Structures are given as structure tokens and as C-alpha cells.
Amino acid sequence: MSGEDRQSQLAREHKERQAQRAEQAPPKTKRNALIGAVVAAVVVVGGLIAATTLLGGADKADPTAASSPAPSDSSLAQLNPTPAPSGSVNPAKVTCTYKKDTSGSPAKKVGMPPSKPNMKLKTMTITTNHGDVVIDLLTAQSPCAVNSLAFLAGKNFYDNTKCHRLATPENSGLGLLQCGDPQAKADGKNPTDGQGSSGYVFDDELTAGVQYVPGVVAMANGGPNANGSQFWISLSDETAQLDPVYTPVGTVSKGMDILDKIFKGGWITNPADITGDGGSNAPKIPVIIKDVKLS
Secondary structure, three states: OHHHHHHHHHHHHHHHHHHHHHHHHHHHHHHHHHHHOOOOOOOOOOOOOOOOOOOOOOOOOOOHHHHOOOHHHHHHHHHHOOOOOOOHHHHHHHOOEEOOOOOOOOOOOOOOOOOOOOOOOOEEEEEEEEEEEEEOOOOOOOHHHHHHHHHHHHHOOOOOOEEOOOEOOOOOOOOOOOOOOOOOOOOOOOOOOOOOOOOHHHHHHOOOOOOOOOOOEEEEEEEOEEEEEEEEEEOOOOOOEEEOOOOEEEEEEEHHHHHHHHOOOEOOOOOOOOOOOOOOOEEEEOOOEEEEOOO
């Protein structure tokens, strides 16, 4: 099958699955299905993922909050609920399972993470061409997702990769920056940005009460229990927009000023985006990940 035929097939499958999910979803979540659906043949097509949440009891946000700019570091603490205590999971009993990704997604394979996660990891530092973004991790709540990030970071998987998608209220009704596709060019021209992954998948780790607030970091996925290497950072409040189906891994504690600058810088519309949903609309201000470290 030629590259052009494969591209057409992916686009057709994507639209078919969008229609199916929209018909099957309850009325209040149909919009979620349209903006959150991904092609089964890829881990994330165009990054049709919105911001997921931390744990807590915050009330649902006004849907119009999606148009608000990303907050500063000083205001972030007021938006993010306090995570559950680390004792909520017995570290000795946590085991993770990672499976080969059979979807056909283009992959940069570096092996499989260990089954026993490091439950002591507290922070993830993403060094970008604009400075450091520091994330306080939800290791106790999402140990296998954090374990995967730590493994990939240790393999230099994310080094010199580009964040391929900037979603804004204007182009998709959302606010997020998505990264983690090792194949992405992030030039607003490559139709397959958002499809690359690590060659393996793992199950969701979801907790009741998740909220979609600015600064939250979560895993992108290709459907239920199909997490890969991609992740996104929420830049606006999507609590009223999306179902809690994306595994949260932490919240930004430093660097929201960097993300705010990227958010305000706008995006490059990709006319060749095979999803038709703006999944490969790149940020106008390029974001290059130089290094990722978990500690």
C-alpha cells in the first residue's frame, strides 16, 4: 500500500469511528466524542486529546473558560486541587503491564518499561528551547503512566522532539499543547503529525473526580487502554467540555509563563491534516524538547 493510499485509509477510518462514537455516546457527551476520538490505527491521530485533571472536588467550570489564557505560576495553586496522599497505593503491590502496539502506528522502539515502577518519583522536568517546565507527578495515582515516562526519558526518547499540536478555543474549542510524537515535524505541513509513538501501549489509570484545569498534564491515547508516548498540557479549563478518559500524570508547578507565551503566539493551520480536526496544527512559536528527566 502506498503512502498516499495509507493516508486516505487512515482518514476514512477516522471519520467512520467519529460517526460511530457520536451515535453511541449519550447526548451530553457527543461533543466529547467528536473532539476526543482518535483513529484506531494510530496511538494519537492529530492529538485529539484535551486537558485532563487532577483529583479533587472542584465544581465544573463555565464552558466559556476555554477562551481564558493560561495562568501564571502564582495562580496555578488556586486552580489545581490537592492530590490524594501517596499512601493511597501500596507500592509493593503495584505491577505494570505493557503490550506491543499492534495498531500500525509509526514507532520509535526503545524496548518496554519494567513492570515494577519507581513509586518515589516526584517531579518531571521538561527542558525546552524556551526553558524548563517542571511537573509535580501523580505517581501514587498513575504509577504505570509515570513509569512509562521515566523509562522513555531514560532512553532519551523525547530528546530533540517537537511539540506538534497547539489547540486553542479558536481552532478546536480546546486549549492544550501536545508533545511526544518522535516522528513529528511540527511545521504545519506534515499530515501525519500526532501518529508516532513508542511501539507499546498500556492501560488507563483513572480516578473519580478528575478535573480539566490549566496546568494539568495527561496521557494522550488511541482509545480505552491505549496510552503511548504522547502527552499534553492543558492551557485552559475544559472541565465542562470533556469526559474524564485521559490518565492524569501531574500538574505544572513551574513554566506556565512559557506555555502561556506559546498559547498566545497562535498556531499554523495544517491544510494537509488527515484527521480534519486540526490535530496537527503546530504552534507558531516552535517548542523543542531538549531533555526530559524524572526525579
